[in-house]
Amino acid sequence: MPVLCSSCVDKRAVLKRPKTGHSLCKECFFWAFEEEVHQTIVAAELFKRWEKVGIAASGGKDSTVLAHVMKLLNQRYDYGLELMLLSVDEGITGYRDDSLETVKRNQQQYELPLKIVSYEELYGWTMDAIVSQVGLKNNCTFCGVFRRQALDRGAIMLKVDKICTGHNADDVAETVLMNVLRGDIARLRRCTTISTASEGDGVVPRCKPLKYAYEKEIVLYAYFKKLDYFSTECIYSPNAYRGHARTLLKDLESVRPSSIMDVIHSGENLSVRDGVKMPVQGTCGRCGYISSQALCKACVLLEGLNRGLPRLGIGKHHRLHDKILSQQPLSEREERKLKSVDF
Amino acid sequence: RYLSLLAGFPMCQVDEDYHDELERAGAPSVSKQCVKCKEATAAVVIRVGDTFCRGCFKEYFIHKFRAMLGKNRIIFPGEKVLLAVSGGPSSCSMLSQVQEGLSQNAHKKLRFSPGIVFIDEGGAVGQSAEERRRTAAELEAVFKATGFPFHIVPLEKVLDLPSKVLMAAPSPSEQPAGAYKTAVGHFLQSSSSSSSCVTQQEEKESSLPDVQESSTPLLQRLMASVETLTAREDLLSTLRQHLLVHTARSEGYSKLMLGDSCTRLAVKLLSSISLGRGAQLAQDTGFSDSRFGDVTLVRPMRDYSAKEIAFYNRLFSVPSVSIPSLDTKAPEKASIQRLTESFVIKLQADFPSTVSTIYRSVPNLPELNRTFYNPRPCCSVCAYTSFNGVFWVRTCDEQAAVRYRAPETADVRTLLCYSCQLTIKDMVSQSPCTAAGSALLFPKSTQEEKRKHVLVQVCCPLFRELVEK
Numbered sequence: 076m077p078v079l080c081s082s083c084v085d086k087r088a089v090l091k092r093p094k095t096g097h098s099l100c101k102e103c104f105f106w107a108f109e110e111e112v113h114q115t116i117v118a119a120e121l122f123k124r125w126e127k128v129g130i131a132a133s134g135g136k137d138s139t140v141l142a143h144v145m146k147l148l149n150q151r152y153d154y155g156l157e158l159m160l161l162s163v164d165e166g167i168t169g170y171r172d173d174s175l176e177t178v179k180r181n182q183q184q185y186e187l188p189l190k191i192v193s194y195e196e197l198y199g200w201t202m203d204a205i206v207s208q209v210g211l212k213n214n215c216t217f218c219g220v221f222r223r224q225a226l227d228r229g230a231i232m233l234k235v236d237k238i239c240t241g242h243n244a245d246d247v248a249e250t251v252l253m254n255v256l257r258g259d260i261a262r263l264r265r266c267t268t269i270s271t272a273s274e275g276d277g278v279v280p281r282c283k284p285l286k287y288a289y290e291k292e293i294v295l296y297a298y299f300k301k302l303d304y305f306s307t308e309c310i311y312s313p314n315a316y317r318g319h320a321r322t323l324l325k326d327l328e329s330v331r332p333s334s335i336m337d338v339i340h341s342g343e344n345l346s347v348r349d350g351v352k353m354p355v356q357g358t359c360g361r362c363g364y365i366s367s368q369a370l371c372k373a374c375v376l377l378e379g380l381n382r383g384l385p386r387l388g389i390g391k392h393h394r395l396h397d398k399i400l401s402q403q404p405l406s407e408r409e410e411r412k413l414k415s416v417d418f
Numbered sequence: 419r420y421l422s423l424l425a426g427f428p429m430c431q432v433d434e435d436y437h438d439e440l441e442r443a444g445a446p447s448v449s450k451q452c453v454k455c456k457e458a459t460a461a462v463v464i465r466v467g468d469t470f471c472r473g474c475f476k477e478y479f480i481h482k483f484r485a486m487l488g489k490n491r492i493i494f495p496g497e498k499v500l501l502a503v504s505g506g507p508s509s510c511s512m513l514s515q516v517q518e519g520l521s522q523n524a525h526k527k528l529r530f531s532p533g534i535v536f537i538d539e540g541g542a543v544g545q546s547a548e549e550r551r552r553t554a555a556e557l558e559a560v561f562k563a564t565g566f567p568f569h570i571v572p573l574e575k576v577l578d579l580p581s582k583v584l585m586a587a588p589s590p591s592e593q594p595a596g597a598y599k600t601a602v603g604h605f606l607q608s609s610s611s612s613s614s615c616v617t618q619q620e621e622k623e624s625s626l627p628d629v630q631e632s633s634t635p636l637l638q639r640l641m642a643s644v645e646t647l648t649a650r651e652d653l654l655s656t657l658r659q660h661l662l663v664h665t666a667r668s669e670g671y672s673k674l675m676l677g678d679s680c681t682r683l684a685v686k687l688l689s690s691i692s693l694g695r696g697a698q699l700a701q702d703t704g705f706s707d708s709r710f711g712d713v714t715l716v717r718p719m720r721d722y723s724a725k726e727i728a729f730y731n732r733l734f735s736v737p738s739v740s741i742p743s744l745d746t747k748a749p750e751k752a753s754i755q756r757l758t759e760s761f762v763i764k765l766q767a768d769f770p771s772t773v774s775t776i777y778r779s780v781p782n783l784p785e786l787n788r789t790f791y792n793p794r795p796c797c798s799v800c801a802y803t804s805f806n807g808v809f810w811v812r813t814c815d816e817q818a819a820v821r822y823r824a825p826e827t828a829d830v831r832t833l834l835c836y837s838c839q840l841t842i843k844d845m846v847s848q849s850p851c852t853a854a855g856s857a858l859l860f861p862k863s864t865q866e867e868k869r870k871h872v873l874v875q876v877c878c879p880l881f882r883e884l885v886e887k
């Protein structure tokens with residue numbers, strides 16, 4: 076005998092919600108998923124009426140579902156938001172072409188304006204070119220740092236008030252665990268915040284409407300809605316902590332499915348004693364982007380790339396920042412240290 | 419060539435400057451000499467490069483214990499301190515440190531008056547009466563050798579605990595600044611007349627536990643009513659804590675010393691976070707925990723790793739007794755506590771800095787105000803006290819995931835903390851143990867009606883059944 080949907084008790088259940096264990100029909104699942112995102116948006120007051128919101132779109136499942144749900148809720152609840160898609164072209168042959176094609180199709184399906192900013196136009200380097208210089212081992216440093224700035228720059232070009240990203244509950248919980256493994260309580264607290272205010276010029280406020288959505292449910296939603304996305308799995312190879320945190324989270328979820336929410340809840344409610352020092356934010360002496368050092372990470376990485384000293388941005392070389400800013404030459408010893416790269 | 423490998427990375431989230439690599443376990447140190455005295459041959463390698471000879475290791479180990487107590491100045495001279503000994507290496511090592519510190523030839527003598535408590539959990543973990551007697555006898559021999567008064571308490575006793583255990587009692591005094599100094603003064607005066615605080619003790623020994631025949635099955639049914647091992651372990655640790663606090667309180671001890679090592683605390687930190695207990699990390703893993711008001715929990719072993727303790731116990735023949743626990747022999751993924759433990763232990767084997775890195779977070783957590791017994795909300799099960807007066811409520815219906823803040827008014831659901839709501843949720847409906855469970859969690863008190871209400875709302879069918887009767 077087929078199982079009936081526990082919500083409408085009418086249609087046949089087609090899935091068991093990973094988050095609650097309830098058996099639901101397709102329509103009831105869509106409704107529950109969308110309502111939860113709506114609740115998240117309303118409870119945290121993520122948007123104001125008439126705001127211009129950029130949806131960070133990579134063509135992957137998270138951002139595709141985000142774009143779909145944002146468009147839908149904006150209409151259903153009359154948020155009055157002006158939505159647009161914002162994409163970063165890192166410049167990777169093969170991979171990026173395909174995912175950007177997906178984003179372009181999304182643009183037409185959702186009838187939203189799209190802005191693509193490329194690493195090449197922003198930094199003069201494509202990711203392919205970077206990898207050929209720094210090797211695979213360190214590429215994540217570059218893609219993380221460059222991507223963050225690229226989104227901000229794209230957002231400023233589009234004059235959006237806010238960027239929303241596709242970070243889901245699994246991502247947030249994973250980051251909490253990762254910060255525990257790194258012993259970083261200060262970041263631990265901050266990584267669960269649902270939205271960040273502008274931290275300075277050149278930084279656009281960000282928020283995560285899918286913060287409480289399980290990755291598994293995002294996949295189910297995209298599957299049953301037949302959404303068009305580019306399927307890819309990220310490998311965080313260079314960051315040992317994230318890999319361990321991810322493994323642990325998957326295991327926790329298998330023991331107790333609510334674990335993902337429970338970990339986030341823990342992170343949100345952790346009280347940090349006053350005086351836990353967070354790095355003081357200043358601005359980059361070269362590009363004006365926020366930075367706790369004399370030069371922002373992107374500028375240091377770029378300087379390293381342009382001078383053929385790729386190690387400059389990897390590891391801690393803060394003492395060299397002033398030298399770089401004032402364009403002094405580096406000593407031979409310094410140069411030698413910064414040249415070698417493990418591939 | 420690397421395109422396939424590259425395929426994933428543009429999706430990477432910003433890792434900011436998180437690129438500190440984990441340090442792999444290095445090759446064992448070849449140094450054969452003690453790093454401290456630079457003379458004797460090394461007997462112990464704590465970490466790469468930290469090799470001690472027998473004598474220097476002992477000195478280092480003992481110093482660390484005194485330093486921990488000295489630095490925190492929380493135990494007053496002459497104060498009655500109850501040592502919770504589980505039979506495991508860490509708490510047994512703690513016992514030996516207290517003995518060492520109270521001995522006549524101790525360099526800086528400890529000046530408090532100790533007693534020992536052992537909670538016999540045999541009834542909850544399925545030991546036979548015979549096994550329980552054997553374990554208790556083994557521990558009794560260890561305890562007797564110390565000359566300290568001791569209490570062997572069966573877990574079954576928790577079933578007839580008075581309701582006020584759950585309520586934090588007011589601490590005896592507000593202990594203003596300078597109180598420690600005054601107490602030292604008093605102590606010095608009084609101890610000059612009597613010889614030593616140890617010999618002062620009456621030979622007050624508890625005999626072997628006398629378990630009521632009927633209460634063991636009741637306890638077993640209570641444990642069995644919990645569906646998951648995760649919730650069962652959580653419940654057991656809550657019961658244990660209540661009984662420890664109750665024993666301390668009824669025997670007149672104002673401090674309760676727990677033997678948690680830093681390895682244990684790292685595991686606890688990670689499992690607490692995974693169980694949704696993030697808000698109470700400071701209470702659960704800090705040096706002291708004053709949530710119970712008149713009895714303060716203290717963790718003097720928190721700077722020792724399990725490895726150091728094992729070395730010490732072996733070198734100096736500190737006895738310990740192995741006792742089965744709920745998750746003994748359970749597979750790795752049997753419970754959240756078991757999973758986080760094996761995760762930390764495995765990671766520690768590969769990356770020796772794991773425990774110390776996780777543990778680094780602990781001191782950064784805030785301490786709870788010592789005098790907090792005012793009407794701040796306090797969890798009816800674990801006695802967790804909310805900092806900001808807010809309790810989060812989980813709902814168990816269709817929208818299980820939508821969490822909301824309890825309203826300002828005294829919502830009955832605020833009687834359970836977030837994590838205990840999870841535990842109670844895992845209790846099965848068709849359980850005959852309702853009486854035991856309710857007596858335990860919801861004792862007769864003025865708030866009884868309110869509590870019954872909580873259970874209905876927290877949707878534990880087990881208790882709903884009871885309420886409807």
Ligand SMILES: [Zn+2]
Nearest residue numbers: 080083100103
């Ligand atoms: Zn339905």
Ligand SMILES: [Zn+2]
Nearest residue numbers: 215218427430
């Ligand atoms: Zn990356």
Ligand SMILES: [Zn+2]
Nearest residue numbers: 359362371374
């Ligand atoms: Zn810059």
Ligand SMILES: [Zn+2]
Nearest residue numbers: 452455471474
């Ligand atoms: Zn030595």
Ligand SMILES: [Zn+2]
Nearest residue numbers: 797800835838
């Ligand atoms: Zn609780």
